[in-house]
Amino acid sequence: MLLQLHEPGQSPAPHESDRGLAVGIDLGTTNSVVAVARDGTAEVLRDADGGGLIPSVVHYSDDGSVIVGTAARERLLDEPDRVVSSIKRLMGRGLEDVKSLAGTLPYTVEPSPEGGMVRLRVAGRVLTPVEISADILRALKARAEEAQGKTVDRAVVTVPAYFDDAARTATKDAARLAGLEVLRLVNEPTAAALAYGLDNASEGLYAVYDLGGGTFDLSILRMEKGVFQVKATGGDAALGGDDIDHAIAEHFLAERAAKVGPHTITAGEAKQALMVARLAKECLSRSQGGDWVMEVDGKPSRHFLDRATLDSLSTPFVERTIAICRAVAEDAGIAVADIHGVVLVGGSTRMPLVRARVAEFFGKPPLADINPDEVVAVGAALQAEALTSGSDTLLLDVTPLSLGIEIMGGIVEKVIPRNTPIPVAMAQEFTTYQDGQTAMSIHVLQGEREMVDQNRSLARFILRGIPPMTAGAGRIRVTFTVDADGLLTVAASEQTTGVEQSVAVKPSYGLTEDEMAHMLRDSLEHARDDMASRLVAEAVVEARRSMLAVASALKADGDLLSDDERKAIDAAMELVERSTHGTDRDAVNAAVEGLEQATKGFAEKRMDRGIRQALAGVSVDRLDDALGGGA
Amino acid sequence: MSVAAASLAVHPCWSCKGPVATRALFCSVCGAVQGPGATDHFSRLGMVPTFEIDRDVLDRQYFGFQRRLHPDRFAAKSPKERMLSQSQATALNEAYETLKDPLKRAAYLLKMLDHAVDLGACGTISDPELLMEQMEKREEIAEAETVAEIATLSAAADAEVLACQCHISAAFNAEDVDEAARLTLRLKYLTKLADDARAKKIRLSRG
Numbered sequence: 001m002l003l004q005l006h007e008p009g010q011s012p013a014p015h016e017s018d019r020g021l022a023v024g025i026d027l028g029t030t031n032s033v034v035a036v037a038r039d040g041t042a043e044v045l046r047d048a049d050g051g052g053l054i055p056s057v058v059h060y061s062d063d064g065s066v067i068v069g070t071a072a073r074e075r076l077l078d079e080p081d082r083v084v085s086s087i088k089r090l091m092g093r094g095l096e097d098v099k100s101l102a103g104t105l106p107y108t109v110e111p112s113p114e115g116g117m118v119r120l121r122v123a124g125r126v127l128t129p130v131e132i133s134a135d136i137l138r139a140l141k142a143r144a145e146e147a148q149g150k151t152v153d154r155a156v157v158t159v160p161a162y163f164d165d166a167a168r169t170a171t172k173d174a175a176r177l178a179g180l181e182v183l184r185l186v187n188e189p190t191a192a193a194l195a196y197g198l199d200n201a202s203e204g205l206y207a208v209y210d211l212g213g214g215t216f217d218l219s220i221l222r223m224e225k226g227v228f229q230v231k232a233t234g235g236d237a238a239l240g241g242d243d244i245d246h247a248i249a250e251h252f253l254a255e256r257a258a259k260v261g262p263h264t265i266t267a268g269e270a271k272q273a274l275m276v277a278r279l280a281k282e283c284l285s286r287s288q289g290g291d292w293v294m295e296v297d298g299k300p301s302r303h304f305l306d307r308a309t310l311d312s313l314s315t316p317f318v319e320r321t322i323a324i325c326r327a328v329a330e331d332a333g334i335a336v337a338d339i340h341g342v343v344l345v346g347g348s349t350r351m352p353l354v355r356a357r358v359a360e361f362f363g364k365p366p367l368a369d370i371n372p373d374e375v376v377a378v379g380a381a382l383q384a385e386a387l388t389s390g391s392d393t394l395l396l397d398v399t400p401l402s403l404g405i406e407i408m409g410g411i412v413e414k415v416i417p418r419n420t421p422i423p424v425a426m427a428q429e430f431t432t433y434q435d436g437q438t439a440m441s442i443h444v445l446q447g448e449r450e451m452v453d454q455n456r457s458l459a460r461f462i463l464r465g466i467p468p469m470t471a472g473a474g475r476i477r478v479t480f481t482v483d484a485d486g487l488l489t490v491a492a493s494e495q496t497t498g499v500e501q502s503v504a505v506k507p508s509y510g511l512t513e514d515e516m517a518h519m520l521r522d523s524l525e526h527a528r529d530d531m532a533s534r535l536v537a538e539a540v541v542e543a544r545r546s547m548l549a550v551a552s553a554l555k556a557d558g559d560l561l562s563d564d565e566r567k568a569i570d571a572a573m574e575l576v577e578r579s580t581h582g583t584d585r586d587a588v589n590a591a592v593e594g595l596e597q598a599t600k601g602f603a604e605k606r607m608d609r610g611i612r613q614a615l616a617g618v619s620v621d622r623l624d625d626a627l628g629g630g631a
Numbered sequence: 632m633s634v635a636a637a638s639l640a641v642h643p644c645w646s647c648k649g650p651v652a653t654r655a656l657f658c659s660v661c662g663a664v665q666g667p668g669a670t671d672h673f674s675r676l677g678m679v680p681t682f683e684i685d686r687d688v689l690d691r692q693y694f695g696f697q698r699r700l701h702p703d704r705f706a707a708k709s710p711k712e713r714m715l716s717q718s719q720a721t722a723l724n725e726a727y728e729t730l731k732d733p734l735k736r737a738a739y740l741l742k743m744l745d746h747a748v749d750l751g752a753c754g755t756i757s758d759p760e761l762l763m764e765q766m767e768k769r770e771e772i773a774e775a776e777t778v779a780e781i782a783t784l785s786a787a788a789d790a791e792v793l794a795c796q797c798h799i800s801a802a803f804n805a806e807d808v809d810e811a812a813r814l815t816l817r818l819k820y821l822t823k824l825a826d827d828a829r830a831k832k833i834r835l836s837r838g
Contacts, residue, residue, distance in 0.1 A: 183706045183707075184703065184706060224694075225694075227694045227697075227698075229694075330833050333829075383703075386703065387703055387706035387707065388706070388707050390704075392698070394694065394697055394698050394701060394703065395703060396697060396701075420724075420728065421724045421727070421728065422724070423702065423717050423720050423721045423724065424721055424724055424725070425721050425725075481721075483702070483717060484701070484702040484703065484717065484720070538709075538710070541707075541708070541709050542709045542710075542711075545646065545663070545708075545709050545712070546646075548661065548662075549644075549646040549647035549648075549661035549663060550647065552647055552660045552661035552662065553647040553648070553649050553660055553661060555660075556649070556660045557649060557660075599648065602648075603643065603647075603648030603649065606648065606649035606650060607641075607643055607648075607649065607650050609650070610641045610649065610650020610651075611641060611650065613650075614640045614641050614650075
């Protein structure tokens with residue numbers, strides 16, 4: 001048997017060819033894009049007409065069939081109650097969150113029975129934003145599979161940097177539902193920087209200004225020799241080009257009311273008005289003015305819009321983005337003059353007003369040589385390749401929002417401040433405030449404000465089993481862990497008595513494991529096979545790691561074994577090798593277990609030798625391994 | 632070396648089960664990533680434990696370690712390896728965040744020298760001289776009305792912070808731990824003052 005050995009920590013993923021393709025996906029509010037990278041060059045996967053954008057619009061039929069993209073968008077006017085758009089705005093949102101968006105959403109929102117994520121009533125079905133997003137992701141997966149003629153089962157999916165924990169979890173769940181393993185959630189501005197950084201080998205401080213349909217993000221990164229270090233990030237999860245569409249539509253409707261008289265408009269007419277408004281906005285990025293026709297109650301009306309009027313309608317929203325740029329720079333202690341370049345991301349940055357204001361604020365013309373609609377997907381694809389095939393590039397991202405806990409008086413005590421590099425784990429100790437208190441309620445919040453009700457509530461849970469003590473004697477340690485995807489886990493334990501009762505929570509406004517299991521069952525028939533084959537793939541990865549480890553050990557210390565011992569290990573290895581060619585997960589696990597048993601005595605001999613050598617002052621490890629790749 | 636010490640210096644690698652040095656990041660036999668282990672923030676980043684550090688060197692060390700240990704390097708590996716890499720990256724971030732901030736770095740060094748300074752405590756200032764000085768400076772900042780006035784105060788506060796850092800460095804070099812501790816507490820209040828002055832400068836310059 002031939003086994004290749006690699007530098008520690010540098011080895012590429014084993015047997016990469018066994019796996020399906022890994023793609024980069026920009027799951028946008030208005031449009032989505034899928035791209036794939038090979039040898040450091042990313043390619044956006046396009047339709048027959050060369051279009052890279054897939055409208056994030058889904059049409060549901062009574063017979064249960066689903067259409068995604070342009071064809072769905074075309075039905076928006078005729079069948080408004082069967083078509084869903086801008087679903088990204090509802091990811092990880094509860095009914096309370098959605099109230100502020102009331103009237104701006106072109107569909108009926110229903111509360112969930114348990115007060116979790118909102119549900120939508122579409123074509124007689126009740127769907128969660130996760131399921132609808134999963135339908136979009138399935139379409140992207142299908143496009144990639146068709147274009148590449150290969151199974152696509154893993155992806156880097158981008159999210160706005162400012163997405164909170166619930167929205168991130170919801171995005172990951174949607175991918176799972178669509179049969180995609182999320183290699184990493186990457187922040188959109190970071191992905192855009194990656195797309196630029198590799199092409200231009202830029203160094204220094206860069207700002208990424210990302211104005212999409214529904215979200216605004218501003219990130220400041222330091223680029224240096226393949227390291228992308230996010231210094232600060234900020235934004236508004238409910239600010240984007242859609243707001244400008246609404247302002248234009250309202251302007252047209254007010255004009256119309258003045259001319260034709262007031263009229264209550266239907267949901268369908270509102271959608272049409274928004275489409276006309278968007279068309280007008282997009283045309284005015286190239287021309288100075290034009291006429292648009294709108295139809296309400298069967299009566300058409302004609303409206304003129306010029307660049308100056310558009311600019312004055314858009315100014316309040318653009319100024320809000322500039323205020324955020326200023327705040328983020330100040331927060332990071334960075335002078336705007338020290339920023340070397342600004343990268344534009346998102347379709348809304350095509351607006352001349354946006355470009356002019358960004359150039360004015362940063363004092364330099366912004367970079368826009370990569371299509372702003374596609375740059376995020378390009379970066380995501382590059383990262384997907386880096387994660388599966390290895391790369392020297394390194395993304396060091398941060399938490400976008402502070403995380404904390406409610407303390408007495410409805411005040412938030414911060415546990416992890418915003419702009420802390422991730423992954424991170426931080427703990428804080430709290431105490432009991434009543435004699436004999438045996439339980440403590442823990443309320444997890446995300447946001448920058450002092451008071452609980454001004455921040456986003458992520459989760460509530462109760463730590464029970466605290467031994468009764470006098471007030472102030474109990475020591476409750478609450479640990480927040482944020483992983484490289486920006487996802488939070490909270491654990492609490494009582495310290496003084498050694499009674500370590502730990503509770504780990506996943507934030508609310510997501511879906512419970514039960515709901516996910518149910519949806520996975522109900523989703524496409526082969527979803528179950530997807531799950532099963534993923535579990536086999538994981539077991540095989542683990543089995544190959546074991547074989548590689550034993551092979552390395554044999555190479556180093558094989559002289560410790562007698563011929564019979566060696567034969568027994570070789571036989572066990574052979575069994576593992578054979579099991580990895582099948583699809584029986586239990587067989588793989590059993591073979592690995594067998595190998596472990598067969599090498600037990602060998603491991604003991606090796607440890608004895610190691611300790612003897614340590615006693616004799618012989619280092620068992622090379623110094624560079626102990627120190628890592630420092631200097 | 633005693634047998635006990637020898638068993639502390641090596642332990643079984645979780646992957647190949649053979650001996651691996653307790654401080655090693657990767658097993659030299661099978662290449663598997665190891666857990667972060669208990670070590671101080673300076674050693675973790677391969678730095679000498681001194682107050683004065685070269686920020687460029689610190690960044691280079693941090694990037695170098697993250698390049699090999701960050702979860703992105705292990706995205707396609709087994710769950711156990713992914714978990715260990717996350718622990719390693721978390722430990723590196725904690726070390727970097729502590730060492731890059733002069734105030735946290737000073738407090739951490741003092742803790743290593745068994746001379747803990749409580750930076751979290753927002754309690755009263757026990758040093759009457761420091762208290763008087765801080766009250767006067769706060770008053771000046773509160774009374775500043777023009778951008779020019781606050782800019783002068785802010786620049787002065789920043790200069791004081793830098794001066795205090797130099798004094799701390801000198802105290803550590805002279806191995807005067809008590810003086811270093813006193814100055815670290817002073818640095819805490821000076822930093823807060825400088826932050827407040829900067830915040831007010833930003834507020835006033837926005838008009």
